[in-house]
Amino acid sequence: MFSLSPVVVVLAVASSTYAALSFTSPTQAISFAGGQQANITWIDDGAAPALAQFGLAKASIYAGNSISQTSLLTISESIDVTNPMFLVFTPDASIGPNSDQYFIRFESLALKDAANPAIPALAFSHTFTMSAMTGVFDAEVLSEIAGQSTAPIGGTGAAAAAAPSTAPSTPAAGASTKSAASTAKSAAPSTSGSKSAKSAAASGTSAAGHSFVAGPKLWLGIATGVFGALMGAAVL
Secondary structure, eight states: OOBOOOEEEEEOSSOOOOOSEEEEESOSSOOEETTSOEEEEEEEOSOSSOHHHHOEEEEEEEEEOSSEEEEEEEEEEEEETTSSOEEEEOOOGGGSOSEEEEEEEEEEEEEEOSSOTTSEEEEEOOOEEEESOOOOOOHHHHHHHHGGGTSOOOOOBSSOOOOOSSOOOOOOOEEEEEEGGGOOOOOSOOSHHHHHHHHHHHHHHHHHHHHHHHHHHHHHHHHHHHHHHHHHHHHO
16 A cells, blocks of 8 residues: 655646645644554645545655655555545654654646646645654755755645744645656755854944944044143143
8 A cells, every 4th residue: 555665756836736625634733653553634625626626636745845855655546535534544664754844745646737737736734743753864855855945845734833934835736756766966955054144143243343342432532632732722
């Protein structure tokens, strides 16, 4: 039932069609644990297209950003999202580490994206946490996760949750796939940019301080000169 072969999905458009499907589990507040039974649930929120149109779907666990995503585990090749509106499975603990960067992706087997008929309609959960995990994210996945700084990932969820540190956006629809093993990208980029920003901020503060100190010295020099001139005039 499960497929563990990782697949990188390169995304070509900036938006995707959503079914009237809001995930109630998992969410940013509801997590799963590796090797323990988990329950994916969703509701019909009444939005278009209807769940009946979304029809049968492929269900998977992914990680990544709104431009590039990696499929870590295929939960089901075909489920009916209309009845019942839940899916019970046991996550494989080896697909990655303890992390809050996982998300569920449903891919319609029949409905196409309204904006791009060449790709399927998709539905995403918000990123959620998985614990009791034994695997690792390879460099490809780490790079994709780091890419959320410029291409944040989000999803449709019915349960309210705390706002993420980076505002979520709607994930894009998949355009092409390739083996994760065949493409080696660098790991998450360094934080030198943020350090430089802090350094620049500190320099600015320091410069402002020197400017503030120089002001009184300048006025003191002027006052001293004027006083000296007045005393000289008095003597004369």
